[in-house]
Amino acid sequence: xxxxxxxxxxxxxxxxxxxxxxxxxxxxxxxxxxxxxxxxxxxxxxxxxxxxxxxxxxxxxxxxxxxxxxxxxxxxxxxxxxxxxxxxxxxxxxxxxxxxxxxxxxxxxxxxxxxxxxxxxxxxxxxxxxxxxxxxxxxxxxxxxxxxxxxxxxxxxxxxxxxxxxxxxxxxxxxxxxxxxxxxxxxxxxxxxxxxxxxxxxxxxxxxxxxxxxxxxxxxxxxxxxxxxxxxxxxxxxxxxxxxxxxxxxxxxxxxxxxxxxxxx
Numbered sequence: 687x688x689x690x691x692x693x694x695x696x697x698x699x700x701x702x703x704x705x706x707x708x709x710x711x712x713x714x715x716x717x718x719x720x721x722x723x724x725x726x727x728x729x730x731x732x733x734x735x736x737x738x739x740x741x742x743x744x745x746x747x748x749x750x751x752x753x754x755x756x757x758x759x760x761x762x763x764x765x766x767x768x769x770x771x772x773x774x775x776x777x778x779x780x781x782x783x784x785x786x787x788x789x790x791x792x793x794x795x796x797x798x799x800x801x802x803x804x805x806x807x808x809x810x811x812x813x814x815x816x817x818x819x820x821x822x823x824x825x826x827x828x829x830x831x832x833x834x835x836x837x838x839x840x841x842x843x844x845x846x847x848x849x850x851x852x853x854x855x856x857x858x859x860x861x862x863x864x865x866x867x868x869x870x871x872x873x874x875x876x877x878x879x880x881x882x883x884x885x886x887x888x889x890x891x892x893x894x895x896x897x898x899x900x901x902x903x904x905x906x907x908x909x910x911x912x913x914x915x916x917x918x919x920x921x922x923x924x925x926x927x928x929x930x931x932x933x934x935x936x937x938x939x940x941x942x943x944x945x946x947x948x949x950x951x
């Protein structure tokens with residue numbers, strides 16, 4: 687068995703830095719500042735769990751002064767963050783959560799300080815695939831009341847709903863189970879999920895050959911879910927996993943450990 691080498695660590699760290707830049711481009715959640723000096727916000731969802739056919743929530747909340755006095759006709763901004771797990775095999779102090787955050791809209795409180803926003807999608811809304819590959823299957827909503835965006839003091843509240851994803855499967859076959867440096871590992875297989883849950887064509891499939899990388903090769907499926915992915919073996923490759931990353935946040939990815947061993951001297 688090969689010991690974990692640090693030979694590829696600079697490359698892996700560089701890749702993580704790129705991912706961090708992507709995260710800032712996607713948008714990160716508002717920093718957890720103090721709840722403002724004079725105001726308090728509450729936020730609740732009408733459901734704690736969503737699923738493939740029920741993806742929206744109704745959000746309600748209140749805005750009051752800290753003494754409980756309602757604040758009428760005030761703007762409350764609502765945000766949504768779709769959560770992913772951070773790839774981090776080293777145990778470093780890295781934020782374990784990746785965020786895709788968007789503004790949901792601004793609502794105004796009524797005379798009693800209440801606000802409501804109905805039929806909010808608890809889902810990704812972008813057409814492009816996420817740069818993050820490991821969905822946490824949680825969606826967090828935040829309500830923010832900020833009287834002065836320059837002072838970093840705001841009143842806010844969060845509520846999180848769990849996503850119940852549809853299970854998918856991945857099958858495979860490999861061209862060899864013993865590899866050496868310079869060999870090409872070829873993995874052919876198929877991704878599948880229950881009928882009626884969207885097209886399979888174009889689903890991303892990844893191959894990991896080294897434990898510090900989230901993946902080392904990638905491909906997409908055809909209309910039947912079939913795929914072929916290849917990776918040239920390096921002397922330090924020591925972990926072989928194939929996994930899928932469906933574009934729909936309500937479809938769970940699937941993974942398989944491959945029975946491949948690197949016998950490079």
